[in-house]
Amino acid sequence: xxxxxxxxxxxxxxxxxxxxxxxxxxxxxxxxxxxxxxxxxxxxxxxxxxxxxxxxxxxxxxxxxxxxxxxxxxxxxxxxxxxxxxxxxxxxxxxxxxxxxxxxxxxxxxxxxxxxxxxxxxxxxxxxxxxxxxxxxxxxxxxxxxxxxxxxxxxxxxxxxxxxxxxxxxxxxxxxxxxxxxxxxxxxxxxxxxxxxxxxxxxxxxxxxxxxxxxxxxxxxxxxxxxxxxxxxxxxxxxxxxxxxxxxxxxxxxxxxxxxxxxxxxxxxxx
Amino acid sequence: xxxxxxxxxxxxxxxxxxxxxxxxxxxxxxxxxxxxxxxxxxxxxxxxxxxxxxxxxxxxxxxxxxxxxxxxxxxxxxxxxxxxxxxxxxxxxxxxxxxxxxxxxxxxxxxxxxxxxxxxxxxxxxxxxxxxxxxxxxxxxxxxxxxxxxxxxxxxxxxxxxxxxxxxxxxxxxxxxxxxxxxxxxxxxxxxxxxxxxxxxxxxxxxxxxxxxxxxxxxxxxxxxxxxxxxxxxxxxxxxxxxxxxxxxxxxxxxxxxxxxxxx
Numbered sequence: 365x366x367x368x369x370x371x372x373x374x375x376x377x378x379x380x381x382x383x384x385x386x387x388x389x390x391x392x393x394x395x396x397x398x399x400x401x402x403x404x405x406x407x408x409x410x411x412x413x414x415x416x417x418x419x420x421x422x423x424x425x426x427x428x429x430x431x432x433x434x435x436x437x438x439x440x441x442x443x444x445x446x447x448x449x450x451x452x453x454x455x456x457x458x459x460x461x462x463x464x465x466x467x468x469x470x471x472x473x474x475x476x477x478x479x480x481x482x483x484x485x486x487x488x489x490x491x492x493x494x495x496x497x498x499x500x501x502x503x504x505x506x507x508x509x510x511x512x513x514x515x516x517x518x519x520x521x522x523x524x525x526x527x528x529x530x531x532x533x534x535x536x537x538x539x540x541x542x543x544x545x546x547x548x549x550x551x552x553x554x555x556x557x558x559x560x561x562x563x564x565x566x567x568x569x570x571x572x573x574x575x576x577x578x579x580x581x582x583x584x585x586x587x588x589x590x591x592x593x594x595x596x597x598x599x600x601x602x603x604x605x606x607x608x609x610x611x612x613x614x615x616x617x618x619x620x621x622x623x624x625x626x627x628x629x630x631x632x633x634x635x
Numbered sequence: 636x637x638x639x640x641x642x643x644x645x646x647x648x649x650x651x652x653x654x655x656x657x658x659x660x661x662x663x664x665x666x667x668x669x670x671x672x673x674x675x676x677x678x679x680x681x682x683x684x685x686x687x688x689x690x691x692x693x694x695x696x697x698x699x700x701x702x703x704x705x706x707x708x709x710x711x712x713x714x715x716x717x718x719x720x721x722x723x724x725x726x727x728x729x730x731x732x733x734x735x736x737x738x739x740x741x742x743x744x745x746x747x748x749x750x751x752x753x754x755x756x757x758x759x760x761x762x763x764x765x766x767x768x769x770x771x772x773x774x775x776x777x778x779x780x781x782x783x784x785x786x787x788x789x790x791x792x793x794x795x796x797x798x799x800x801x802x803x804x805x806x807x808x809x810x811x812x813x814x815x816x817x818x819x820x821x822x823x824x825x826x827x828x829x830x831x832x833x834x835x836x837x838x839x840x841x842x843x844x845x846x847x848x849x850x851x852x853x854x855x856x857x858x859x860x861x862x863x864x865x866x867x868x869x870x871x872x873x874x875x876x877x878x879x880x881x882x883x884x885x886x887x888x889x890x891x892x893x894x895x896x897x898x899x
Contacts, residue, residue, distance in 0.1 A: 537727075539720055539721075539722065539724040540724050540725070540726045540727065542686055542720075542724065543718065543720055543724035543725070543726070543737075543790075543793070544726065544737055544740065545686065545713075546684055546686055546713060546716075546718040546803075547713065547714070547717075547718075547737060547738050547739075547740050547741055547793070547797055548710040548711065548712075548713035548714040548740065548741025548742075548797070549710070549737070549740035549741060549748075550710065550740070550745060552745050552749075553740045553745055553748050553749075554740075556745075556748065556749055557726060557729070557733070557737050557740060557748070558726060561726050561727070561728040561729050562726070562727075562728065564728065565728075
């Protein structure tokens with residue numbers, strides 16, 4: 365019987381089974397995607413005359429990178445930069461410290477259901493609110509300045525780090541943790557010996573990445589009055605001082621690249 | 636010393652993994668638990684220390700009934716039962732010493748364990764055990780730097796440093812080569828004899844079980860279908876446990892291997 369099945373199959377072609385099994389659904393999806401793409405492009409409305417005029421301004425901006433002006437507004441740049449760095453470090457430390465317990469609570473394999481629901485809820489709220497929106501709200505509450513920026517970044521760090529930490533905990537090797545539990549360890553000992561070693565490299569890597577993001581975000585938050593180098597950058601743009609703006613951007617790029625390099629080195633060390 | 640009464644486990648999916656297991660293990664006895672995959676061997680030993688919660692029945696360890704213990708008392712009871720795992724289950728990013736000392740977690744407080752300041756007696760015992768299994772020079776290596784056989788030895792030390800009455804051993808040789816498998820089985824049975832420990836060893840390899848243990852329990856579909864000496868495992872019995880197959884080769888292999896052992 366099985367040989368007859370084999371005889372029928374020999375000589376017939378073999379193809380990988382398609383991702384979407386039903387042919388009509390597959391073709392509808394593909395066609396729909398193509399139609400959407402064309403329609404989407406059709407809605408982009410470009411005023412080419414305006415683009416032509418804007419090219420000059422854009423060119424001036426690009427050219428200013430060849431002669432960045434660090435000097436004439438140096439004290440503003442320096443204080444803005446310092447404020448950004450303080451904001452970044454403080455927000456990262458506070459945010460990471462709060463993220464760890466929330467991340468533990470948001471991992472389904474180690475937290476009981478009520479704790480899980482609450483922690484996931486916190487993560488969802490933090491992730492749903494974009495930094496700029498939070499910053500506008502906090503500036504309204506606490507007034508202009510780095511305090512609002514610090515709080516915004518801490519809040520955003522919690523959503524980012526807790527979620528990714530929880531996902532790493534959920535993906536850990538169960539048997540290693542089980543072995544620690546079998547020895548009669550208490551809950552905290554179990555976390556410290558069975559879970560922490562497994563997720564530590566990722567936690568360190570993510571924390572470094574978040575410090576990097578926080579610094580970049582601190583440059584944006586200045587635009588809505590939440591302090592930092594962004595405020596200085598905004599002022600420079602408002603005054604059409606593109607050379608100063610270029611100097612600030614170069615500094616930001618330099619610092620982000622340095623952080624990127626540092627995080628690479630640290631991540632390689634903690635594997 | 637260990638006594639299971641009518642132990643049952645039904646998983647939420649409705650699968651009956653254990654159907655009223657009754658088993659008596661006297662002090663110092665090493666028994667092998669054999670049976671096909673899915674027969675409930677792992678579930679059985681995990682129901683004893685409640686890594687898996689049994690659905691019904693009783694587990695008596697000396698005078699303590701384990702299935703109704705609260706969290707604190709369960710932790711105390713777990714200290715009495717060392718467990719050795721399939722694929723070793725060492726915490727890979729911890730050192731060998733940390734892995735061994737993690738067997739003492741049930742005895743030391745959180746801060747001591749967090750700061751890795753274990754009592755000197757525990758540290759000394761860890762050194763002694765590592766020396767006994769020939770890994771003293773590896774104490775500060777990370778667990779993931781070791782070979783399979785070495786890892787399982789560390790796993791054995793971790794279970795023994797608990798100073799248990801009973802060892803629960805889950806497929807200790809599943810991922811080891813034949814020679815290392817025998818060394819590990821020999822080590823486990825020797826250490827049990829030295830310390831008067833009882834042990835339940837889940838094992839796939841019937842021939843290996845026959846070589847090292849005085850008592851074999853066969854499990855099929857969550858029920859005990861064989862309980863006796865290693866020599867009572869006739870082809871008929873093996874067919875009852877595992878289903879039809881030509882068993883002559885398996886059984887003959889044991890005898891051959893014993894000859895080789897003797898020749899060595």
